[in-house]
Amino acid sequence: MPGPTNARQCKSCMNRTPSLIEDPSSPSQQTQFPVIFVTGLSGAGKSTVLNVFEDMRFFTMDGLPSNVISGITTVLNQESLTDFKGLVIGMNLLHPGAMILFNQALDELHNQGIFPGLLYVEAKPAVLMQRYATTRRPHPLENEGLGLEQALEEEHKRLALIREKADLVIDSSTYSIHDLRRVIQKKWETLRERSNSIKIHLISFGFKYGTPAEADMMFDLRFLPNPYFVPELRPMSGLDAPVSDFILTQEPGATFLDNLTKFLLYLLPQYESEGRYRIAIAIGCTGGHHRSVAITQALANTLTRNGFFITTEHRHLELG
Secondary structure: OOOOOOOOOHHHOOOOOOOOOOOOOOOOHHHOOOOEEEEOOOOOOHHHHHHHHHHHHHHHOOOOOOOHHHHHHHHOOOHHHHHHOOOEOOOOOOOOOOOHHHHHHHHHHHHHOOEEEEEEEEHHHHHHHHHHHOOOOOOHHHOOOOHHHHHHHHHHOOHHHHHHHHEEEEOOOOOHHHHHHHHHHHOOOOOOOOOOOOOEEEEEEHHOOOOOOOEEEEEOOOOOOOOOHHHOOOOOOOHHHHHHHHOOOOHHHHHHOOOOHHHOHHHHHHHOOOOOHHHHHHEEOOOOOOOHHHHHHHHHHHHHOOOOOEEEEEEEEHHO
């Protein structure tokens, strides 16, 4: 079986219209909705690849029969896909006639102006043997009376032609899921809706009601002046301008927010480079009504302006 290959393009693919996989940075391609097929050796990580794309906000489908591929134009016309970056379809091409049907479907898509990318996932035979031994699942071709080693060899032979057509071949033998995520993110980074793909969930909360269990980082704001003790501010929340101004325009709130923002703008790209795609940051005060809410909103606005995908949750706002 061929050794590790990070990215390659076969001669037989050079004459066809380029796909988004081959040149995602092309201005003429960036406005299109990318379609990507994922196939490869059983046990090499196709499902993991689909999960990575799903985490990157692609719409994913698995196990789609070859004879219905040309019908994806109907799917592409659905308005429900507007929130996704593209369509990724996992393919099993081992059943009889699958390759012929797949090639016919590709021709139909090309005639309709759709040029899907093809990603092929493989791994070394010894690694696949170990994975099957660990999971104790049968190889699909063992149903044809073959032993595991024979099944792996036969599968490689059957998929040799589709591998030659692949725009990107990934050998997952030595990859962790984080390595695989980095490879895919790097290849399709120009398709991101924003300059950063990591998702940041900001949670304001009150310590007296309990801390968020899902938080990756937590900051305690109980050292800041408390608007609760200002009679005219007590009925308001951190979402109101007078409370926000009270917290953010005087010390130590102004300096704290500035330093916290600089810290996160440094730290979050480090997490992203290591393959993290979601971080939960909890920001707490006593009751979760004034200080934590104001800081959370200010931080969300700044991180959004810097290209991060931000969601906010004011967990105890109504309890304050």
